[in-house]
Amino acid sequence: MGNSKLYKGSLNTIILKLLEEQGKMYGYEITQKVKELTKGELNITEGALYPALHKLEAEGLLDVEVAKVDNRLRKYYKLTEQGEKETVNRLAELEEFIRSMQNLVNPDWSIN
Amino acid sequence: MGNSKLYKGSLNTIILKLLEEQGKMYGYEITQKVKELTKGELNITEGALYPALHKLEAEGLLDVEVAKVDNRLRKYYKLTEQGEKETVNRLAELEEFIRSMQNLVNPDWSIN
């Protein structure tokens, strides 16, 4: 919520990465997984997540499959073939970005 | 220019960090330094930089000092006392953020 306003720009890549790892996930599951993986650091809001998922779908990177579990709706997303290719690219970009940021903020660490 | 659109949100912290390191810098110098440190990865545009500097100054984190070198104008910025304190906080936040991103993208690396 109020904490880190820093992950701007990388939400799409985070989604793609998780789907690559997990095969398929639904929206709510993604928010919980990110919270878990970052120990509460990153809280993806619904207002950011759902439009992002819709956009990735519209771009042809994700496929949807609707399911009903316990009488509740779930929309499972998974990578398309194109999505898998894009994920590789975007992950490389993001890793390069992280490395650059590290270099700026703390040049001592990374030898690269 | 066209490359990385990923550093969103961390520009202010980058500026503060550089000023902490270098003592004082002028705008153009900052863009060049960042380009150099990131081997061309991050290109801070003027449209992003100058408004950011003005805002940091308005917030009381930066002081300005105008100079004329080779008949050309330069505005040297440096941290105020308050700016120095804030820099510590924001750097800690940014490092935590970088660590979180690393954990998401490449859990293998970091043990943390």
Next chain:
DNA sequence: TCTTATACATAAGAAAATTATGTATATTTG
């Protein structure tokens, strides 16, 4: 029963960038 959790969605507004201009001087290159 009321609150919290699960599960989706969208609209209004804010924040932070990009892109496109504009001004002006200095230096380099053809």
Next chain:
DNA sequence: CAAATATACATAATTTTCTTATGTATAAGA
């Protein structure tokens, strides 16, 4: 020497991306 590039600032219009605020609906727990 003229033209292009580099240095140095600035701002306006637009776009992207997020937060905040709502809204609907079911399930589970206190």
